[in-house]
Amino acid sequence: MTPDDMFKIANGIALAGWLALLASPFASVWSERIAAAIIPLLLSVAYTGLVLAFWSGAQGGFDSLANVELLFQTREVVLAGWLHYLAFDLFVGAWEVRTARREGISFLLVLPCLLLTFLFGPVGFLLFNALRLVRRLSPSSVPA
Amino acid sequence: MNTLSMPMRRPLALPQSVMRSFQAEPRFAGMALLLLLAMVPTLFAMLVDPRLFNGINVWDKPLKFELALAVYLATLAWFSVYLPRNLIESNRYRLYSWVVVTAIALEIVWVSGSAANGAASHFNVEGIMGAIYALMGVLAVTLTSASLVQGVVFWRDSKSGLNPQVRLSLALGLVLTFVLTIIVAGYMSSSQGHWVGGNNSDVESFPLTGWARDGGDLRVAHFFATHALHFIPLVGLVASRTLKPAGAAASVWGASLAYCAFVGFAFVQALSGRPFAAF
Numbered sequence: 217m218t219p220d221d222m223f224k225i226a227n228g229i230a231l232a233g234w235l236a237l238l239a240s241p242f243a244s245v246w247s248e249r250i251a252a253a254i255i256p257l258l259l260s261v262a263y264t265g266l267v268l269a270f271w272s273g274a275q276g277g278f279d280s281l282a283n284v285e286l287l288f289q290t291r292e293v294v295l296a297g298w299l300h301y302l303a304f305d306l307f308v309g310a311w312e313v314r315t316a317r318r319e320g321i322s323f324l325l326v327l328p329c330l331l332l333t334f335l336f337g338p339v340g341f342l343l344f345n346a347l348r349l350v351r352r353l354s355p356s357s358v359p360a
Numbered sequence: 361m362n363t364l365s366m367p368m369r370r371p372l373a374l375p376q377s378v379m380r381s382f383q384a385e386p387r388f389a390g391m392a393l394l395l396l397l398a399m400v401p402t403l404f405a406m407l408v409d410p411r412l413f414n415g416i417n418v419w420d421k422p423l424k425f426e427l428a429l430a431v432y433l434a435t436l437a438w439f440s441v442y443l444p445r446n447l448i449e450s451n452r453y454r455l456y457s458w459v460v461v462t463a464i465a466l467e468i469v470w471v472s473g474s475a476a477n478g479a480a481s482h483f484n485v486e487g488i489m490g491a492i493y494a495l496m497g498v499l500a501v502t503l504t505s506a507s508l509v510q511g512v513v514f515w516r517d518s519k520s521g522l523n524p525q526v527r528l529s530l531a532l533g534l535v536l537t538f539v540l541t542i543i544v545a546g547y548m549s550s551s552q553g554h555w556v557g558g559n560n561s562d563v564e565s566f567p568l569t570g571w572a573r574d575g576g577d578l579r580v581a582h583f584f585a586t587h588a589l590h591f592i593p594l595v596g597l598v599a600s601r602t603l604k605p606a607g608a609a610a611s612v613w614g615a616s617l618a619y620c621a622f623v624g625f626a627f628v629q630a631l632s633g634r635p636f637a638a639f
Contacts, residue, residue: 346397350390354382 219295226262226295229255230302234334237306240313241323252310259303266296305337312344321351377438384448385440388433388506391461395430395468399423402472411478415563420570421481422472428586429464429503435589436506439530442522443513460506463499470496483553497549504541507589511535525608529596532616533589540585540623547627548578557633566636576630584623592616 233255240247274293276286288294309330316326325347333340382389406419413421440448447453470492474481484493511534514520514527522530548554558575571577595615599608626636 342401346394349397350393353393354386354390 219291222262223295223298226259226299226302229258230306233306234309234330237309237313237330240317244317248310248314251306252314256303256307256310259299259306263296263299263303266292266299270296301337305333308337308341309333312340315344315348319348319351321347377441380441381434381437383441384443385437385457387454387457387461388437388440391464392430392433392437395426395433395464398468399426399430402426413475413478413480415561416565416570418475418478420562422468422475424570425468425471429468432503432586433461433464436510439510439514439534439589439593442520442527442530443510444517444520447513456509457506460503463502467496467499467503482549483551500545500549501542504538504545504586507534507541508538511538523600525600525605525612526593526596528609529593529599529612529615532612533592533596536588536592536616536620537586540588540620541582544578544581544585544623544627548582551578554578554582556630558635571636573635575635576633577636578627578630580630580636581623581627584619584626588616588619588623591619 233251236243236247236250236255240251270290270292274287274290276283276289278284278287288297312326312329312333313323315321316323326344329340329344329347331340332343378389402419402423406417406423409417409419411418471481474484474489479489481496482493484490511531514522514534515531517527520527553560554577555572556576556578558572558577560575562570564574565572569579569583571580592612592615596608596612599611602608603611629636
């Protein structure tokens with residue numbers, strides 16, 4: 217299997233995880249299992265395998281931006297980096313859904329956060345936490 | 361965090377007002393706070409982005425919109441404390457206030473998205489941006505209508521516990537914000553741009569507001585039109601504490617008329633291509 221094939225498959229799997237999050241108001245238990253455990257773990261297995269197989273052969277390292285760039289000249293390492301994004305962004309998305317449910321935040325408000333987390337991870341994480349801060353300041357919100 | 365046991369009649373003490381604003385209008389107050397928080401990453405973008413638009417940093421405008429709309433919403437949330445409970449807690453008002461908050465969110469997404477792409481947001485009539493600009497006009501009227509709605513409610517709410525002259529000033533200030541803004545901003549948005557004459561650049565403009573110094577700038581009248589909801593209630597508050605009721609009411613009406621004349625002056629001044637002030 218080429219890195220390009222693996223890339224396509226991983227994207228499809230991650231997308232399934234995001235769809236599961238969208239379905240969380242109807243199936244919260246399975247949505248949580250899929251998006252917070254099964255899919256991130258699956259992607260982590262692939263990541264670990266890629267790092268074991270290709271890390272030693274790649275040039276570069278974590279110590280400078282130039283070295284990180286060098287690291288990403290190995291296609292399999294770029295793929296591993298991408299899987300890292302997919303797994304952790306989805307995990308954060310699942311955390312947002314879970315936290316919102318616990319704190320009584322409407323799913324409608326979580327939707328824009330999920331969209332941003334899916335596209336630009338930290339932006340969605342930031343928006344979700346800004347929403348939580350706003351709600352905590354609001355005396356009319358009583359967390360369940 | 362739940363300080364529901366606060367005394368009921370202690371208006372205008374700021375921290376308590378903030379808490380009560382959140383209680384009365386959690387959507388407006390919450391969105392105001394979100395906009396202030398959004399200024400932090402916007403400022404960071406400004407620091408790292410060297411691109412210019414009309415001679416100034418592309419992020420200058422989103423930053424100003426975030427601040428301006430936060431002030432607008434915070435003011436409306438604060439005024440909501442004095443609106444009738446049965447109205448503000450009704451489902452239709454809640455729905456309306458969600459519509460207003462959504463319009464503001466979309467407005468910010470549009471202004472920031474345009475900045476990110478280095479494109480004009482307002483006065484952009486080309487292609488898809490032109491269609492979006494027209495839609496944004498609808499959203500801008502929607503968000504401004506919140507002041508009209510509150511103004512009319514204050515005007516009608518004769519059972520309100522508010523001082524009558526303060527209530528009059530709130531009603532007039534809010535309604536004038538809507539009427540004057542719609543006239544000035546409506547005219548401005550159908551023009552080619554907000555500059556009249558001058559070199560059409562934001563360089564060497566007024567600090568903070570960015571008004572042109574070398575020609576007319578319709579943004580001056582827009583600014584004062586929209587701030588009627590601050591100025592006139594301030595007059596009402598001061599007059600109600602220093603004058604007898606009749607004198608206070610006359611002051612509020614007089615101040616409203618004078619304010620309209622002042623906005624009209626700023627509007628005509630810009631239309632004739634003269635800067636707001638020479639300094």
